[in-house]
Amino acid sequence: MVKKSIFTLLLGILLILGACSDNMNDENEVAEGEEANTEETSTDQTEKENEGEEEPPVTEDNEDNKTQDEKNIEEEAVQEITEPLYKIDDNWNVVPLDEGTNEKVVLLTIDDAPEKYALEMAQTLKKLEAPAIFFVNGHFLETDEKKEQLRQIHEMGFAIGNHTYHHQKLSDVDEETQKQEIMELNDLIEEITGQKPKFFRAPHGENTDYATSLVEEEGMLLMNWTYGYDYFEPYMDAEKLKEAMISGEAPEIEISYSLLKPGANLLMHDREWTAAALEDIVKGLRDKGYEFVDPMTLQVPE
Structure with a gap:
């Protein structure tokens, strides 16, 4: 009778431990899934924000944008290389x-x-x-x-x-x-x-x-x-x-x-x-x- 009671107790303990292990695995999977979803959402959101932004205009270096010093340097360079x-x-x-x-x-x-x-x-x-x-x-x-x-x-x-x-x-x-x-x-x-x-x-x-x-x-x-x-x-x-x-x-x-x-x-x-x-x-x-x-x-x- 005593042996049967001990056997029953041990079986119950094993079942409880198994259930706890399964719950922990499920929680880890959920946490990992949430983290992955968070990264995907952040990436998607960043891409959408970038899509909404316009590229900064490229300004060509034309005569109007050059300083007088830059123009003088260019003129002097031309003078120096003239054959x-x-x-x-x-x-x-x-x-x-x-x-x-x-x-x-x-x-x-x-x-x-x-x-x-x-x-x-x-x-x-x-x-x-x-x-x-x-x-x-x-x-x-x-x-x-x-x-x-x-x-x-x-x-x-x-x-x-x-x-x-x-x-x-x-x-x-x-x-x-x-x-x-x-x-x-x-x-x-x-x-x-x-x-x-x-x-x-x-x-x-x-x-x-x-x-x-x-x-x-x-x-x-x-x-x-x-x-x-x-x-x-x-x-x-x-x-x-x-x-x-x-x-x-x-x-x-x-x-x-x-x-x-x-x-x-x-x-x-x-x-x-x-x-x-x-x-x-x-x-x-x-x-x-x-x-x-x-x-x-x-x-x-x-």
Whole structure:
């Protein structure tokens, strides 16, 4: 009887333990199922939310979005990689380096900048897409206003040349003074524009052996001109100057033949009458089939 009671008790205990084990397994399965469902729901919900969101617009890097510094860097990079197409010969003409390069070109240069009209002249040339070299004097760059004008001319893409600090006639002074006239202005131009000038023109076109050697050592191109009339009194008039520059003739100063020819190196100045005639001069030369040389395509000393 006792054995039967013990057997019955043990059987009951085993049944209870089995039931508990089954309940625990069921609970674990339910918990795992709920966790899986939660992950699926979260993933579905995130995907739906993402589907409702619009992709942020991609803004292209166009000219309007670029800072002035970025534009300047790009312009300088283009200038650095431009291959030379022309040289200046012994008679100051612009000559192609290779056959097939356009010969019917002229070079525009403007001296004594920025006195009064240089910025206005640069704006005119920029509008007409006509490149030029602005040869500057240091004594015009002693105020913040004039420095800013030169900076603007440079940022418009025009080449800046050295025309000595005080517009000094170099043959009248010693070598040390010549060096000072050239190097001080080089430093000032580089301070203002961030670039050392690549072109040099002596006042009155009078070079010395010392200045010629120094300019070459500094890697600058020595420059003069083939014709220019705005500093002669009869041509201190916009209409007469326009006719003279387009035709190449200046009968009032006994030049009754035309100096205009392929490769002409044209001299002008920062003057009221020149500024007034400039647009007509550019258009008149183009009407004759001439293109304007980009100074950055001129071969300079290495």
